[in-house]
Amino acid sequence: MSVTLPNTPLYTDHYEYTMLEASLRDGTADRPCVFEVFGRRLPTGRRYGVVAGIERLAEAIQRFRFDEETLSGLVSRGVIKESTADWLADYRFSGDMDAYAEGELYFPGSPILTASGGFGECVLLETLVLSILNHDSAVAGAAARMVTAARGRPILEMGSRRTHEAAAIASSRAAYLAGFAATSNLEAGRRYGVPTSGTSAHAFTLLHSSEQAAFRAQVDTFGTDTTLLVDTYDISQGIRNAIAVAGTGLYAVRIDSGDLDVMATEARELLDELGATDTRIVVSGDLDEYAIAALAAAPADMYGAGTAVVIGSGAPTAQLVYKLVEVEGRPVAKRSEHKVTTGGRKTAVRRHKPTGTAIEEVVVSRGEPEPRPGDKRLQVPLFRSGEPQPLPTLDESRELLRRRLISIPWEGLKLSPGDPAVPVLMRENS
Structure with missing residues (x-):
């Protein structure tokens, strides 16, 4: 069912507009850049993460538009100048975006999402991207563990009264993606077709x-x-x-x-x-x-x-980050003592035994992994030149997650702390 939702340009942090305005002033706002979303680590005790919120994110990016009231409000509050408001008046994301499919598993270092475009248009989306993916992936990751623990017995989601009213709807969707049978939240039923019960x-x-x-x-x-x-x-x-x-x-x-x-x-x-x-x-x-x-x-x-x-x-965020990794084709990376980022756009494949069991994820910076039998390329198109690409249904994503959980070694489904279910091998081409 089609549901009209508000525009999203204020679902963000002030500093995104600070960077935009400064980059417009010095002429760097249109420099071609690549940003990536990844997690340096999984939440404590987890052996895999679940990608969730991709469809919600794609829809929210399409609603990242500015009307006159929003722009005049930003100017009157001193957030931006009139010249920046003029630049934003016709804003729409016009770049490319690729992401792991919704329902896919991820591990430390997995390039879950890649955004390519001008610095200004991409940096504005940072908070929106992270707020959706961090929340939905955290809920889906926890819910998937509960589904595994239930051993085939149905689970009903009934947490709406324990969170923010908007988060309740997103949580219901993420839990259903992870394999829950139904939700008590009627808006999740109306908006996303999640079965309801109560x-x-x-x-x-x-x-x-x-x-x-x-x-x-x-x-x-x-x-x-x-x-x-x-x-x-x-x-x-x-x-x-x-x-x-x-x-x-x-x-x-x-x-x-x-x-x-x-x-x-x-x-x-x-x-x-x-x-x-x-x-x-x-x-x-x-x-x-x-x-x-x-x-x-x-x-x-x-x-x-x-x-x-x-x-x-116990892990309300998936701890994902959105980092600049390439400027005008040149790899860039943060190199602080405790937060090291690998520069350059990444390509990721997951390798499998002939039986279908996943054995490793290979992530290559500025290149392609050498193809092998059983490889599955992980990123799929989300936007091309600003145009949204076809996405699977929620039920199809739910089935993908079910299959992915079957594909990892059985140790990866344990609830006890341990190494990631699938190791990630990072390779950097010169």
């Missing part, structure tokens, strides 16, 4: 004179194909009340508190005793990948995850 909270039970009255109201409205929240008072009695009202054909009960392993086991035993052998058990409540993994032996059928998803499960 029943009721404890407030609905407390509203009624009894738990049975609340359950009856819900079942009368939605039928037995619904999920009843059974932990408002006593869980065992809540399950008995749920089956008494809905019968043994009730779709599911949800437990949102207590020792979930013990509670799920006791709930399964009680449901079976009552004849509700097909009634599913949904567990939720501060679940992250470690808590989900700990529930592997519990008879839970579905999980609900919220806070940990939207904050990247």
Whole structure:
């Protein structure tokens, strides 16, 4: 569904305009440059990263436009001069951009995105690029680990109330990309087609004179194909009340508190005793990948995850940077003691065994890796001369990530800290 969103030229930092204005003044704004997005390291404890937000970024770059009100506001606040406003009046990104496909894995040093164009037009996009990719990749990386830990059991995303309202929508999308089954966020459903799901909270039970009255109201409205929240008072009695009202054909009960392993086991035993052998058990409540993994032996059928998803499960940013690596065909690089950048535009391929298992990622500066059987080139076109290129659907990107997670060595899926699942070999041509 088409959704009208605001323009984005102020989704940025003041210093982008400081650099633009100074470069316009000294004549360097149009120098051909190459910028790259990469991470020097993965978030602590992670063995892979997930590229997410590419489609959102492409759409946001197309909305990076200036109207008269925006330009006059920048001038009146002293951010830019009138001459710079004149330059920005017809701004549109007119360069080339290549990126790892959404749903692709990345590792330290992977050139996730490359922007080529004039210095001025590219530098203005730095904050927009990083704010989208850092957030969405952090959420998708955490969500992918949760999906792995769930071992095929569906996970519902329900973290909207634990983050900013705009971030909630992006988080729902990123979690679905990573393999979550559905979200509670209706705007994510409208905007991106993410399946939505939700029943009721404890407030609905407390509203009624009894738990049975609340359950009856819900079942009368939605039928037995619904999920009843059974932990408002006593869980065992809540399950008995749920089956008494809905019968043994009730779709599911949800437990949102207590020792979930013990509670799920006791709930399964009680449901079976009552004849509700097909009634599913949904567990939720501060679940992250470690808590989900700990529930592997519990008879839970579905999980609900919220806070940990939207904050990247302890890594709220993917720690990506946007750096200038080439000016007029000449490689440039930051060389400070603790932050070294390899200059020059990069080309990246991932190498695989004949079985399809990834063995290494080769990144070459100012050249092409020597081709070998099993190589997969990683960057795909995002913009050409400012024109957006066709992108896969969200479901196609979701399937790509599923395949990529299968392709890495099994050690790379462990939740424990360790080396990146695939080593990155950096090669610099002279």
